Amino acid sequence: xxxxxxxxxxxxxxxxxxxxxxxxxxxxxxxxxxxxxxxxxxxxxxxxxxxxxxxxxxxxxxxxxxxxxxxxxxxxxxxxxxxxxxxxxxxxxxxxxxxxxxxxxxxxxxxxxxxxxxxxxxxxx
Numbered sequence: 001x002x003x004x005x006x007x008x009x010x011x012x013x014x015x016x017x018x019x020x021x022x023x024x025x026x027x028x029x030x031x032x033x034x035x036x037x038x039x040x041x042x043x044x045x046x047x048x049x050x051x052x053x054x055x056x057x058x059x060x061x062x063x064x065x066x067x068x069x070x071x072x073x074x075x076x077x078x079x080x081x082x083x084x085x086x087x088x089x090x091x092x093x094x095x096x097x098x099x100x101x102x103x104x105x106x107x108x109x110x111x112x113x114x115x116x117x118x119x120x121x122x123x124x125x
Contacts, residue, residue, distance in 0.1 A: 005117045008034070008035050011032060013110070014031035015106055016106050016107070059076075062079060093109070
């Protein structure tokens with residue numbers, strides 16, 4: 001799962017480092033799409049789940065790494081709580097005073113990706 005965060009980080013770094021201009025619009029759009037790779041992982045398995053808002057590969061890993069129905073139910077519930085909390089907090093990091101490039105928001109994005117990746121690696125030990 002940590003490997004899926006690498007395109008997010010690369011895209012974010014490109015958006016921070018490259019100043020927008022008419023000659024590099026295509027590259028910046030590609031960098032933005034790279035940031036969205038994590039949510040597009042295993043798109044072909046989306047139909048397996050009724051709740052299509054979350055990344056299906058996360059649910060694949062949850063169902064394979066939890067033994068017992070009670071533990072699996074609690075794990076799914078915690079995942080949904082985290083998903084809902086993230087959706088509530090994420091718009092708050094894009095402040096209008098940082099417009100139009102939102103560089104500070106991109107720095108926060110890098111910090112969150114790094115932190116969540118390190119937490120994920122701790123959980124899989």
